[in-house]
Amino acid sequence: MTEDFYDILGVSRDASEEEINEAYREKVREYHPDVSDDPDAEEKFKKAKTAKEVLTDEEQRQMYDRMGHEQFIEAQKRGATDTDGRGARGGMGGDPFGGGGPFGDMEDIFEQFFGGGGGRGRDRPRQGQDLRTGLEVDLEEAYEGVEKELTVRRPERCPECEGTGHPPGTDxxxxxxxxxxxxxxxxxxxxxxxxxxxxxxxxxxxxxxxxEETCSTCGGDGIVREEATLTVEIPAGISSGQTLRMSGEGAPGEQGARNGDLLVEVEVADHPDFDREGDDLYTREPVSFPQAVFGDTIQVETLDGAVELEVPAGTQSGERFRLRNKGMPRLQRRGQGDLFVDVQVVTPESLNEEQREALERFAEAGGEEIEVEQGFFEKIRDTF
Incomplete structure (x- = not known):
């Protein structure tokens, strides 16, 4: 890759570690494969992650600035790099943006050859772990977008010792x-x-x-497990299996480090009237035999209220009509999917005398001899 790490994150060459981390978080929000529709989201996410790992490690960043992007990448492909920036012989190879490349072992290389020089990143306070939970919403909530409360049991800094693991004033x-x-x-x-x-x-x-003394509440760990009630914003158009990230709501980090994130996996419940495929919705609407024969304007319920649908004369049972832009909102995009309406012609279970005579005359006009008591309406249904 020839893209400069600073350009990947969109920061200046003198950016602070805090600015680099903030730029990386922006890239995560933009390109995380769980939420991004960009076809190259996964690759961009990997590039941003690698750029952040290099630029937030003091020794790696110094070598990167000294050697330049292409020479630095080439050195990592060949193997370990000496303190003057010259490539030492080796055969590690690999893709620096993949899971099995040399960056995954960079700290171990420095510790082995240079007395832990690259290990400073490990000695910095570690960020808290990400946590996962699930949340179910109904289809109307997924259509509108909504704020939901959820309760999670998660590790938190001990309130008695403020996460230090020992009471205040301990010798x-x-x-x-x-x-x-x-x-x-x-x-x-x-x-x-x-x-x-x-x-x-x-x-x-x-x-x-x-x-000399450990905190009796947390046993010296500095961490206790508590229930927390949080409010999560569900965006309009979300689908089952998609994950929302709540920044900083995960497990606490070590002293001075940020908390992890809470990952909320959303499940959209089945709806009694609508089936969903992507951004499109499907429903069924009954019409009477005369409506199907002569045509009519009927009311169809959508998730945004009732709308009119023109049923043309001669409509067949099972025929499908499209109501454009009456489906689900497109997540992080403009517009909506469509609503497809399957018309079902309903056969009445009983008729009065006048209705019966009218239908008999109708059938006879078509040249059929109808025995009403032996399945008249089945023959009518077969005819139409």
Missing amino acids: SHTCPECNGRGQTTQVQQTPLGRMQQTTTCRRCEGEGTIY
């Missing part, structure tokens, strides 16, 4: 394992020379401090 001392640095370093002699690996201190979990 503390410097972690003896890492001497307050929050990291430990191991040095090994290998055929390639002395190699060092820096990892987060397991004893203090990267804080550099040991606390």
